[in-house]
Amino acid sequence: MLRTAVLVSGGGTNLQAILDAVDAGKITHAEVTVVISNNKNAFALERAKKKNIPAICVSPKDFATREDFYEKLLQTLKEWKADLVVLAGYLVAIPPSIVEAFPNKIINVHPSLIPSFCGTGFYGLKVHEAALARGVRVTGATVHFVDTGTDTGPIILQKAVTVEEDDTPEILQRRVMEQAEWIILPEAIERIACGSLEVAGGKVHRKKGITAVT
């Protein structure tokens, strides 16, 4: 079983999608070993506790420097022997020290079809505000490996979502979650857990001859 650490900051709906996928038998080769939040009030921690999953807060507020905080986060991931780190609405930038300690073992879900509406400054509602401002008819979500850039890592899965005429950023955000993020994030975890993916030349490939077990 792939030991998965899920990093969260807020409500934890993406965490819930992962937990539901485990319950539904859609994730069978990975388990959520620990949930780590930067914010002690994150409801995501309650979701974890309800499932008897260790729920930990590692907050930058409890450290004198950003480096100390990052060091503690890295140490925590190592203590829990994480094989995979999932950023599920985690609003803290991951430093190169952690990226390098977990090469192609950290994944993130971004609420647009990268390379549209991504990079510095594009997070949360801002992504959907930008999509609506440009007047796109199709948006979506992306799951990608995390590298030292912002939303520049190898893309694992993407799913398109239709923009409707009267969408607000909030309505569009919810639709992108329901129709894309909550589907492709668990699917990406299972594919990684099955060992069916490989990264080469900055791109993700399916290994030949291996079929994902479902």
Next chain:
Amino acid sequence: MLRTAVLVSGGGTNLQAILDAVDAGKITHAEVTVVISNNKNAFALERAKKKNIPAICVSPKDFATREDFYEKLLQTLKEWKADLVVLAGYLVAIPPSIVEAFPNKIINVHPSLIPSFCGTGFYGLKVHEAALARGVRVTGATVHFVDTGTDTGPIILQKAVTVEEDDTPEILQRRVMEQAEWIILPEAIERIACGSLEVAGGKVHRKKGITAVT
């Protein structure tokens, strides 16, 4: 009937998609009044002649200056009383003088989901090469009104297309044509012809209370 001028440079598969949509009754409020190529050998001209549609070549090679060429092109569009100008694989940049003479009356089909893989230098196969180089899982096509920027105009329709594991730029290009361009380009023409769209604030809106007649 909306008098439509279709501008072409090559094989004319997008023109054919428009002509087929007319035959199939999917375009009922517009007619292709004239086809104009910058290249006298464009096979698109043959497709037009086969349908008894006037097929004209206006080539930059026949004019002393670029300005003279553009002036002739503008004059031709006016002579044919074009209500709508469709760039269907037209490889010539449209100058501001023509954009301003046909405000929100020129449309273009671009083989990606704008704002991904668009702008200066992104045309034809280069678009698909860039999409594959980034490793995206979803691409598509966009029909948009032409403004004085490159691929910056208001978006009318977009359609997503899946990228497959072993795609080459050529294979992906063909799939994007078949599954997106040939569908949304005729649909955009019919919507414009039905008067169901309006442009405000750089975005395309469906007029309230008007249903497209099909």
